[in-house]
Amino acid sequence: MGGAVLVKELTRKQIESLASSPEGESIYGNRYLLEPAPDNELPQSGMSAQEAKGLIEEEIVLDGLPARNLATFVTTWMEPEVDDLIRQTLRVNFIDHAEYPQSAEIEQRCIRMLASLFHAPGETTGARTQGSSEAIMLGALSLKWKWRARRQAAGQPIDRPNMVFGGDVHVVWEKFCRYFDVEPRIVPLQPDKYTIGPEDVEPHVDENTIGVAAVLGTTFTGHADDIRGINDMLVSIKRERGLDVPLHVDAASGGFVWPFLYPHSEWDFRLEQVRSINVSGHKFGLVYPGIGWLIFRERGDLPEDLVFYENYLGKRDATFTLNFSTGASMVLAQYYNFARLGHDGYRYVMETMKYNARLLAQELEAIGEFELIGSDDREQLPLVAFKLAGEHAFDEFDVAAQLAGERGWMVPAYTLPPNAEHVKIMRVLVKETLGCTLIGTLGADIAQACKTLAAKGGMHPSERKRRVKTNTGF
Numbered sequence: 001m002g003g004a005v006l007v008k009e010l011t012r013k014q015i016e017s018l019a020s021s022p023e024g025e026s027i028y029g030n031r032y033l034l035e036p037a038p039d040n041e042l043p044q045s046g047m048s049a050q051e052a053k054g055l056i057e058e059e060i061v062l063d064g065l066p067a068r069n070l071a072t073f074v075t076t077w078m079e080p081e082v083d084d085l086i087r088q089t090l091r092v093n094f095i096d097h098a099e100y101p102q103s104a105e106i107e108q109r110c111i112r113m114l115a116s117l118f119h120a121p122g123e124t125t126g127a128r129t130q131g132s133s134e135a136i137m138l139g140a141l142s143l144k145w146k147w148r149a150r151r152q153a154a155g156q157p158i159d160r161p162n163m164v165f166g167g168d169v170h171v172v173w174e175k176f177c178r179y180f181d182v183e184p185r186i187v188p189l190q191p192d193k194y195t196i197g198p199e200d201v202e203p204h205v206d207e208n209t210i211g212v213a214a215v216l217g218t219t220f221t222g223h224a225d226d227i228r229g230i231n232d233m234l235v236s237i238k239r240e241r242g243l244d245v246p247l248h249v250d251a252a253s254g255g256f257v258w259p260f261l262y263p264h265s266e267w268d269f270r271l272e273q274v275r276s277i278n279v280s281g282h283k284f285g286l287v288y289p290g291i292g293w294l295i296f297r298e299r300g301d302l303p304e305d306l307v308f309y310e311n312y313l314g315k316r317d318a319t320f321t322l323n324f325s326t327g328a329s330m331v332l333a334q335y336y337n338f339a340r341l342g343h344d345g346y347r348y349v350m351e352t353m354k355y356n357a358r359l360l361a362q363e364l365e366a367i368g369e370f371e372l373i374g375s376d377d378r379e380q381l382p383l384v385a386f387k388l389a390g391e392h393a394f395d396e397f398d399v400a401a402q403l404a405g406e407r408g409w410m411v412p413a414y415t416l417p418p419n420a421e422h423v424k425i426m427r428v429l430v431k432e433t434l435g436c437t438l439i440g441t442l443g444a445d446i447a448q449a450c451k452t453l454a455a456k457g458g459m460h461p462s463e464r465k466r467r468v469k470t471n472t473g474f
């Protein structure tokens with residue numbers, strides 16, 4: 001009996017030569033199977049198109065599956081017909097209005113439809129943006145410009161502008177204040193109240209307030225600030241103190257939800273002090289990432305000197321943006337949704353998501369370990385925010401990590417802003433793709449995660465750190 005025959009290990013060069021045709025072309029694999037992917041330096045030579053595609057596809061399998069991302073507000077699924085439309089129009093630069101006049105016309109149609117949905121009193125204007133963040137920057141800049149003009153006209157100082165909003169806002173509001181030199185006056189939340197109302201705002205408003213921002217559908221719990229109450233308080237301040245303080249509504253998520261689920265609830269231009277509204281097309285507008293909208297109450301709410309006119313691309317053109325070149329696809333995709341769904345279609349989608357959110361809430365209540373944030377009769381985005389009730393040997397971060405580990409669901413756990421920072425929350429966005437069957441599965445998976453944790457105790461901090469999503473989702 002002879003011993004095992006030892007086959008000499010091949011060098012990398014020898015393995016590569018196995019893959020070469022007699023003409024020296026590689027016929028198997030690609031060179032990045034044997035060396036790291038291009039990283040710090042542009043590689044000297046390239047590779048075939050197929051290889052380049054494979055290289056990237058192989059790597060992004062490590063990204064999460066968007067359909068399991070229950071943290072994000074942003075759209076993760078659209079119809080195949082619109083996927084096709086997006087592919088066809090990827091090469092169109094939206095800002096070339098002279099070259100692509102129909103895309104520009106379609107943008108204007110979207111703005112008009114949104115202005116009408118938000119009850120603008122007459123003809124108005126607005127802007128397509130990259131998302132709500134750009135829309136908020138532009139809307140808040142308009143408030144600053146208008147305030148400055150009013151102060152200058154009255155011979156008053158303009159060196160100390162401030163803006164008032166609650167701790168429940170998205171980080172973009174603080175970002176605006178820092179980037180554009182405005183003092184943020186942030187009303188803290190309370191241990192058991194996670195939105196703000198007129199009584200919270202009033203003490204902070206003065207002659208240097210460029211505006212108040214209120215949220216329709218907060219990132220943290222999906223509820224709305226008391227926008228009507230804040231409006232009424234600002235109306236009284238105007239009548240009694242002669243201070244005309246505008247209200248901007250951050251309807252990033254709520255702007256496509258409230259008109260269909262709560263049409264009689266007044267939060268928009270039906271209220272006297274609301275001068276501008278932002279909404280994310282890529283959230284409940286049901287379009288992929290890259291589209292937001294800013295809508296003014298009246299044309300006059302957009303200060304003329306924030307609009308830039310140039311002749312650069314063949315025609316005198318007006319722009320009101322922070323960015324310049326960008327794709328037209330998402331504008332066209334937004335218009336597709338408006339035409340395809342109409343009012344009834346959006347209502348169908350929102351009602352379905354709300355119904356399924358209720359179903360998930362019932363599943364969670366049946367587990368007996370959780371408390372829901374907000375009651376059934378409170379207006380809310382189609383999501384379920386919840387926390388553990390009573391004493392447990394584990395916390396919400398452990399549940400999120402266990403759920404990710406066992407089933408790959410991405411459900412965030414996070415703490416609320418001051419003064420409610422001791423409150424830990426979990427939150428599930430119930431999208432169109434989370435239907436009745438998956439809701440049942442998710443409920444069972446959450447129950448199982450709790451059982452596992454009850455048996456084994458909370459996670460080790462190092463394990464938890466790797467697995468859990470701690471931002472509030474976007």
Ligand SMILES: Cc1ncc(COP(=O)(O)O)c(C=O)c1O
Nearest residue numbers: 131132133170219250252280474
């Ligand atoms: C209330 C609110 N405002 C603003 C934003 C920022 O929006 P975008 O991601 O569209 O820039 C978000 C994002 O989650 C949000 O929830």
